[in-house]
Amino acid sequence: MQSVLDYLKQNETRFIRELCDYLRFPSVSAQSKHKDDLAACADWLVKRCREIGLETKLCPTEGNPIVVAKTPRHRSANRPHFLVYGHYDVQPAEPFELWNSPPFEPRIDKGRVYARGAVDNKGQHLAHLNAVEAFLKTGTDLPCDLTFVIEGEEEVGSTSLGGFLKKNVKDLRCDGVVISDNGLPSLDLPALTYALRGIVAVEVVLHGPSRDLHSGIFGGAVDNPAMALCRLLAQLRDDKGRVAIPGFYDDVVPLSAYERKQLARLPHRDREMCKFLGVPKLFGERNYTTTERRSARPTIEINGLTGGYQGEGSKTIIPAWARAKLTFRLVPNQKPDKIRAAVRRHLQRLCPPTVRMEIESGHGGEPYLVSPEGAQAQAAMRALKRSFGRDPILIREGGSIPIVNEFKRYLGADTLLLGLALPDDNPHSPNEKFDLACYTTGMRMGACLWPELSKA
């Protein structure tokens, strides 16, 4: 084992250079203009996996291809088999002007690499790949078989992954899934995440007149779709952040006293978070701590709002339409389809007769909850302790990794969530970064994990 850790140390510089190479691809899955960049990024990844010594295939889908890379000479009957998941696609980088350096030209500063996708998720799964390289190149016995499944549609709802798992159940059936696509409170506080929020995305468009109208000539005669939209959206949430859609909270499993106690272990100060986020005041439901609200309570967010004239100066119109992109974060046991139907029903009920409403369903993902007391979770906790040199904690996370539920559904496997993102990494935001210390510690964690997990 020491030779694996030594190898990781010795090759650190190259691993960092390779991460930068990987980050140069603008693999933005939400924007069709980046289709070729996604393909090029996947090709780079295939090449990298083959260099490591993995048996690698690029599997086409109806969307972006999935990279599947296996440790050689699988003997699945005799040894445990684990799957490592990651995604090579990234969020859009807009607004570009808020980046301190171009999002697809990785910049290293004070031990951090800045680029879109650095932490979400290229850096995190590359750490796992590097760990496996160390086993293979040093000739150290890996006590298990591993399959890496790295997709290119995570940021647009992993549309192709479910079908892919279903079609390849025989090949992919495994004893557990490992994902590092989430966070830890700090390098001193490694964490196993035992619950995730789910998500439902909905887009609402209100159509008014067939074209923008002069607000002097027609103002007073027709409804304003932007105002109608504001009035509609305003009714979806109260002034404390509680979602005002009938039935929305019906299936929410209340937090147990034990969970609330565990979550309270996570260091947090409202005042520091205010300062870090630049908000005048935190916000949210009464009777829940900030940690609870952001990880264990459902929410509604307006992700985007568009209507009328957006340019410089003034344009005196009644806009023809207005649009909102909405997402709801869900908690166990809320069901995306049920929530989507409730949202749709409520919007339809609220929509005034003076505009025409169009509702587009976006992606959805179920919330996730697994007991942290199982044998694999305990094995992961040991690996965390060894690699970080610190006692790990148990947390819930507010983000969504919808495919965790697909692994359960199709492969019957639970997922160990071993995130390497620090709280200030800005995933989905300008100036996304990844700490190189998280990258290198993450490689060690990957190395320590397989022996522990294989014993579990």
Add this chain to the structure above:
Amino acid sequence: MQSVLDYLKQNETRFIRELCDYLRFPSVSAQSKHKDDLAACADWLVKRCREIGLETKLCPTEGNPIVVAKTPRHRSANRPHFLVYGHYDVQPAEPFELWNSPPFEPRIDKGRVYARGAVDNKGQHLAHLNAVEAFLKTGTDLPCDLTFVIEGEEEVGSTSLGGFLKKNVKDLRCDGVVISDNGLPSLDLPALTYALRGIVAVEVVLHGPSRDLHSGIFGGAVDNPAMALCRLLAQLRDDKGRVAIPGFYDDVVPLSAYERKQLARLPHRDREMCKFLGVPKLFGERNYTTTERRSARPTIEINGLTGGYQGEGSKTIIPAWARAKLTFRLVPNQKPDKIRAAVRRHLQRLCPPTVRMEIESGHGGEPYLVSPEGAQAQAAMRALKRSFGRDPILIREGGSIPIVNEFKRYLGADTLLLGLALPDDNPHSPNEKFDLACYTTGMRMGACLWPELSKA
């Protein structure tokens, strides 16, 4: 007089060609990138005025220059002096994709010219210029002195005009102002407009976190500025279009029974307007007709709404900020400054402590009202009858021509509003057009106007 009318007829083709030349300038005053286009457009106009035989000056301002063109040999002591106002700047043409042909490449189809600025206002003041050309070129005596004042900042609040009038009071003092920058119900129903709405523009920005945040990681902990904005704006208007700002209606002069009767003469059918505008249903305050609501009642409109991710697909963020462009249409005797203060006060009262609000004051213009029974109005009615061959009607208009109040304030002159825009001309909208019949009849109206007005 017949020779004037004959001249107009004989030169129609050239006048149409010249209109098209004028429309090719993308003189969009709201967008700083068009600064040079505005200058080129003003130069073209100066040249045109000189060809007509007018003594023409290009007067620089802090903004776009003003074109001043006078009939030769002014003898102001002996003869009446009238001012004709127009503007060579135009609204932004966005959204370009909704135009059937490029907005700055005039297209003539079925007796209409399609282009941004065709009706608002290039075509309308060019008709007046052509009428004067006919007097000058045929050697027909003009019974009055005329000064054309054609500015380039009307669509951004005529910032420079007031100061210009003030500085040139001696030169511009006149017996009346004529403006064709508004509408008539149809070619069969020429109209004198006796009232206009005013306007106040306000921009509201709500700032939340210092950058867009991952909605999974932070959702539940901080307020969403887009949602906060929607909730704020929703409280500015009720579901029937009544503005819900304290004091907003305090100064509104109620419509008299006589006025309501006059307004009812204007042909209007709700069902036809629905169809023309493409809305499922008309909208507005109870107890007012559609004509009253759109011309004689104040309104609030959201002209533009922006926040978060606007692109393709989904981006799961809490946006850093959200913005709304608002305008209020005012009626006599609402005061823009007083309304602006009331809006600001109300917004500040409503703004939650979880976001930071920024309010930017935009342009403003007072409403206008003049008695239709004066001598000049009666003279204009006679000119309308002669040129259109139809009995004119009296109307109020919902649009704003703020400078009408500046002519009153600085020059002490009332304004005759003799609009040539048809209801389907789409000013401020894609596919703006001007009927060539309005253009040619407008020239005749211009010709008939000066003898009548000079007698009044």
